[in-house]
Amino acid sequence: MGKTRSAPTLNDVAKAAGVSTATVSRCLNSPERVVESTRKRVMQAVESLGYTPNFAARVMAANRSFTIGAIIPTMDNAIFARGLQEFQDQLRESGYTLLVSSSAYDPEVEREQIRTLVARGADGLLLIGYARDAEIYNYLEQHQIPSLVAWSYDPRVQRPSVGFSNTAAMGELARKVILTGHRQIAMISGKTKGNDRAQSRVEGVRLAMTENSLDPDTLTLIETTYEIEKGAEALRKLMNLSPRPTVVICGNDVLAAGALREARNLGIQVPEQLSITGFDDIELAEIVSPSLTTVHVPHREMGRKAAQELVEMVEGRSEGRSVCIDTRMVVRHSLAGPPDLP
Amino acid sequence: MGKTRSAPTLNDVAKAAGVSTATVSRCLNSPERVVESTRKRVMQAVESLGYTPNFAARVMAANRSFTIGAIIPTMDNAIFARGLQEFQDQLRESGYTLLVSSSAYDPEVEREQIRTLVARGADGLLLIGYARDAEIYNYLEQHQIPSLVAWSYDPRVQRPSVGFSNTAAMGELARKVILTGHRQIAMISGKTKGNDRAQSRVEGVRLAMTENSLDPDTLTLIETTYEIEKGAEALRKLMNLSPRPTVVICGNDVLAAGALREARNLGIQVPEQLSITGFDDIELAEIVSPSLTTVHVPHREMGRKAAQELVEMVEGRSEGRSVCIDTRMVVRHSLAGPPDLP
DNA sequence: ATTATCAATGTAAGCGCTTACAAGTGTATT
DNA sequence: AATACACTTGTAAGCGCTTACATTGATAAT
Numbered sequence: 001m002g003k004t005r006s007a008p009t010l011n012d013v014a015k016a017a018g019v020s021t022a023t024v025s026r027c028l029n030s031p032e033r034v035v036e037s038t039r040k041r042v043m044q045a046v047e048s049l050g051y052t053p054n055f056a057a058r059v060m061a062a063n064r065s066f067t068i069g070a071i072i073p074t075m076d077n078a079i080f081a082r083g084l085q086e087f088q089d090q091l092r093e094s095g096y097t098l099l100v101s102s103s104a105y106d107p108e109v110e111r112e113q114i115r116t117l118v119a120r121g122a123d124g125l126l127l128i129g130y131a132r133d134a135e136i137y138n139y140l141e142q143h144q145i146p147s148l149v150a151w152s153y154d155p156r157v158q159r160p161s162v163g164f165s166n167t168a169a170m171g172e173l174a175r176k177v178i179l180t181g182h183r184q185i186a187m188i189s190g191k192t193k194g195n196d197r198a199q200s201r202v203e204g205v206r207l208a209m210t211e212n213s214l215d216p217d218t219l220t221l222i223e224t225t226y227e228i229e230k231g232a233e234a235l236r237k238l239m240n241l242s243p244r245p246t247v248v249i250c251g252n253d254v255l256a257a258g259a260l261r262e263a264r265n266l267g268i269q270v271p272e273q274l275s276i277t278g279f280d281d282i283e284l285a286e287i288v289s290p291s292l293t294t295v296h297v298p299h300r301e302m303g304r305k306a307a308q309e310l311v312e313m314v315e316g317r318s319e320g321r322s323v324c325i326d327t328r329m330v331v332r333h334s335l336a337g338p339p340d341l342p
Numbered sequence: 343m344g345k346t347r348s349a350p351t352l353n354d355v356a357k358a359a360g361v362s363t364a365t366v367s368r369c370l371n372s373p374e375r376v377v378e379s380t381r382k383r384v385m386q387a388v389e390s391l392g393y394t395p396n397f398a399a400r401v402m403a404a405n406r407s408f409t410i411g412a413i414i415p416t417m418d419n420a421i422f423a424r425g426l427q428e429f430q431d432q433l434r435e436s437g438y439t440l441l442v443s444s445s446a447y448d449p450e451v452e453r454e455q456i457r458t459l460v461a462r463g464a465d466g467l468l469l470i471g472y473a474r475d476a477e478i479y480n481y482l483e484q485h486q487i488p489s490l491v492a493w494s495y496d497p498r499v500q501r502p503s504v505g506f507s508n509t510a511a512m513g514e515l516a517r518k519v520i521l522t523g524h525r526q527i528a529m530i531s532g533k534t535k536g537n538d539r540a541q542s543r544v545e546g547v548r549l550a551m552t553e554n555s556l557d558p559d560t561l562t563l564i565e566t567t568y569e570i571e572k573g574a575e576a577l578r579k580l581m582n583l584s585p586r587p588t589v590v591i592c593g594n595d596v597l598a599a600g601a602l603r604e605a606r607n608l609g610i611q612v613p614e615q616l617s618i619t620g621f622d623d624i625e626l627a628e629i630v631s632p633s634l635t636t637v638h639v640p641h642r643e644m645g646r647k648a649a650q651e652l653v654e655m656v657e658g659r660s661e662g663r664s665v666c667i668d669t670r671m672v673v674r675h676s677l678a679g680p681p682d683l684p
Numbered sequence: 685a686t687t688a689t690c691a692a693t694g695t696a697a698g699c700g701c702t703t704a705c706a707a708g709t710g711t712a713t714t
Numbered sequence: 715a716a717t718a719c720a721c722t723t724g725t726a727a728g729c730g731c732t733t734a735c736a737t738t739g740a741t742a743a744t
Contacts, residue, residue, distance in 0.1 A: 007484065007485050009729095009730055009731085010730060010731060010732095011730075011731095019693075019694085020693065020694045020695075021694095021730090021731075021732090022693070022694060022695080022696095022732080022733075023692085023693060023694075025731070025732060025733085026692095026693085026732095026733095029732080033691090033692080033693095034692075034693085035691085035692060035693090038692080038693085050481065050484065052457050052460065052461045052485075053461060053730085053731075054402070054461060054463075054729085054730050054731070055398075055458075055461040055462045055463060056397075056398040056399075056401040056402045056407075056462070056463050056729085056730080056731090057398075057402055057699090057729070057730035057731040057732090058730080058731055058732075059398040059699090059731090060396070060398040060399055060402060060698095060699045060700065060701090060729090060730080060731070060732090061698080061699055061730075061731040061732040061733080062699090062731075062732055062733085063699070063732090065398075074427075075417065075423050075426065075427060076420075076423055076424065076427055077420070077423075078418075078419070078420065081417050081418055081419075081423075082418065084417065085417060085418055085444075088444075097443075097458060098443070099441060100442055101439075101440070102427070102430075115394050116397075116439060118394065119394045119395060119396060119397040120397045120398070121396075121397065121398050139392065142349065142392065143349050144349075228625050228629065257629050260629075261628070261629055264631065283570050284626070284629070286603070287570065287599050287602075287603055287626070287629070287630055288629055288630065288631075289606065289630075289631050351699095351700055351701085352700060352701060352702095353700075353701095361723075361724085362723065362724045362725075363700090363701075363702090363724095364702080364703075364723070364724060364725080364726095365722085365723060365724075367701070367702060367703085368702095368703095368722095368723090371702080375721090375722080375723095376722075376723085377721085377722060377723090380722080380723080395700085395701075396699085396700050396701070398699085398700080398701090399699070399700035399701040399702090399729090400700080400701055400702075401701090401729090402699090402700080402701070402702090402728095402729045402730065402731090403700075403701040403702040403703080403728080403729055404701075404702055404703090404729090405702090405729070
């Protein structure tokens with residue numbers, strides 16, 4: 001910290017109020033254990049000195065920080081913003097503070113951030129998706145830090161999580177796409193390596209194809225990072241293919257927005273000449289035109305439930321349950337039947 | 343923290359390596375002060391025990407945290423995301439960690455967050471905009487925590503800041519709007535109370551009007567929170583006015599995107615029947631159609647320079663300089679001349 | 685009146701780390 | 715050979731707080 005030479009300490013308050021440090025500490029942490037008259041005097045001293053407890057000292061002494069850490073892949077787009085905001089609000093209600101850091105989708109960075117957060121005394125951790133080194137989970141185990149996975153839910157994985165089935169959600173959308181008549185299907189996915197959500201979404205599309213007697217190997221797949229620009233780039237590539245896909249399923253709304261923009265730049269009519277779909281239903285999805293057919297993920301609900309569950313775990317009231325959140329397809333204007341072949 | 347019963351401590355490492363805790367500490371913090379052979383042995387012990395230093399203890403003992411705090415008004419939209427990302431990256435390069443929290447534009451919450459961050463041992467703080475209680479600045483002074491204001495720059499204010507002149511930036515845009523022929527001007531602004539950036543932007547429009555012999559009192563102003571939905575709402579209200587404004591200047595791109603959407607819903611052609619402008623030039627601005635005429639703010643540059651300056655301050659190499667970042671108008675498709683009167 | 689009980693407060697032992705200072709060793713200088 | 719010095723490592727005193735345990739005084743129970 002800054003050289004806190006002049007900041008008042010517990011001791012200063014104790015002296016000013018004419019009590020012991022223990023009493024001051026009690027006033028702050030369990031006021032009901034101090035008689036009113038004393039408490040008043042102490043609080044006044046706190047007030048007039050402008051005392052703020054030193055967090056590091058408190059954490060060290062109490063071995064408890066009332067802090068929850070979250071590592072998200074990125075803050076750069078809105079995907080995690082909404083859910084995290086709700087997560088934070090709910091946490092605050094339970095008396096916890098949220099510490100966020102972002103890993104830029106880099107497992108190494110994530111590992112480092114996890115260690116940092118643990119070293120900082122986080123009582124519990126929110127992680128995005130299942131996929132990470134066993135070593136990391138071991139580390140958390142060893143330090144006895146409860147962790148909860150969010151944004152993914154897979155009944156086969158034995159690990160507390162609050163999320164949704166990316167496979168099922170994308171599957172539903174893909175089925176709709178196929179039913180609408182599309183056969184030349186392309187997908188712009190996020191990088192699947194180390195990202196189970198991206199993997200599952202691709203998986204969902206493949207499954208839907210198989211179910212409908214389409215060869216999943218005919219799916220044209222481009223993997224890229226989740227940036228608007230990259231979505232645009234990928235679309236450009238896809239439009240050079242022959243035969244051209246009649247629909248582009250995007251791994252999320254950000255990629256879809258990029259694809260949409262590029263289609264406009266190329267003079268391709270959406271959805272008349274080309275259909276495009278998204279995933280997440282962030283605000284962007286409704287803003288772009290045509291508005292995106294996508295999958296709605298109840299981010300707020302997820303954030304709230306994750307906070308509740310994680311607090312339960314931290315306070316020893318739960319061993320870690322999993323919660324599956326329902327998604328639903330949102331049909332808007334970017335999806336239509338394939339154009340008539342010339 | 344979680345009950346760290348089993349986590350190894352410095353002491354454990356020291357024993358395992360057969361040295362004193364001081365030596366281990368030195369290996370970790372100033373390795374050059376320990377002879378190679380010893381260092382190797384220690385590092386091996388660190389490795390094999392899976393030791394991570396306890397942050398709270400370190401902060402307490404060293405009175406230094408290598409942590410910078412930032413309180414931003416919201417994470418809910420992209421306004422701050424980009425600049426902050428760069429701020430963080432730059433900070434990391436200098437060996438600092440960023441702690442972010444968001445205040446939801448609430449001064450009370452902000453005050454609390456600042457106290458929390460200080461109590462947590464932040465070495466320095468990044469604050470958005472100048473406007474806040476003197477009491478807060480005093481508090482920081484007392485605790486000797488350097489703070490830097492970002493997203494605002496005003497040569498008249500005697501306080502280190504890295505930002506841009508909101509007045510000048512918006513003024514340039516407004517001048518362009520007026521030159522394009524508009525006389526019926528409306529503005530959808532963020533809440534100006536306690537938000538100097540919003541205030542300055544309104545100010546910028548008024549100034550431009552005055553300069554062009556328009557009465558600034560004829561500016562129709564709606565203040566609202568920075569949400570897409572609110573932008574839409576505001577536009578609806580404006581379109582019920584008579585005479586209808588021919589241009590709607592929005593306080594930022596988010597509001598503009600909402601306004602744009604609503605115009606589309608109302609069947610109003612932009613820019614043929616109505617012009618709309620934004621501010622910030624976030625990705626959204628280029629995605630919507632028509633794409634937004636707006637003011638480009640070099641967020642990355644701002645984030646980077648802010649990090650550099652704040653680190654200098656924290657390390658006592660600077661008393662706090664101010665940096666003015668240049669913005670520039672970006673002309674796209676949402677602004678055109680006013681429609682011919684019927 | 686005596687003892688058990690309880691509520692309010694004080695005493696002091698750490699929590700895990702850094703660092704000033706002390707101690708020990710080996711090398712250069714005279 | 716004696717002295718100085720640099721370098722490496724150890725010793726131990728905190729950093730500001732919480733909390734188990736001890737103490738005190740008052741009230742209730744006998």
